Amino acid sequence: MLPGLELEPLEEARPVRSNRQLAEVLASVAELLELQHGNPYRIQAYRNAARAILALHEPVTEIIARGEPLPIAGLGRRMQAHIAELLQRGTLTFSHDLLPQGLPAGARRLLTIEHIGPRTALRLYEELGIDSAEKLWQAANEQRLRRLPGFGPRSEERLKQAAARAFQRQEPEPPASLGGAA
Known part of the structure; x- marks a missing residue:
């Protein structure tokens, strides 16, 4: 399962643990936005974040646990908040709104x-x-x-x-x- 893109809230949400899992979720959100002809800049922001997370040499979970911002150039506050939500809750709240339409x-x-x-x-x-x-x-x-x-x-x-x-x-x-x- 791609954590973070569950169709319904799970009783026991599985947290995203690896950079690869996080990148897969962000890339999937970009695909959903693209299928809906979403804002191309927003789509690119999710793709860039996914690629940058894969290139990190340290797990994102450790960086966030220390309270440090992710060392990714151009990563906005909103994207940082989405990543933190995904790591903490195991899901992205807004992604549920994307699924039925696309x-x-x-x-x-x-x-x-x-x-x-x-x-x-x-x-x-x-x-x-x-x-x-x-x-x-x-x-x-x-x-x-x-x-x-x-x-x-x-x-x-x-x-x-x-x-x-x-x-x-x-x-x-x-x-x-x-x-x-x-």
């Missing part, structure tokens, strides 16, 4: 799966009819994902594993087809 319901459900952002969710939904973790796992198991441009064996395997984890969070016992006990 994506069909089936694609929105895919956003709860790790490594899937809005653009990928929309492609999987429109091109393969995937709208659940189970369908994603089945498509990856049948090697249908790699037929899409931009998907290879590595990304297919990564999404297959993420789909299995997401399905296991939903079901107490995964069905035998997902590697659970028969």
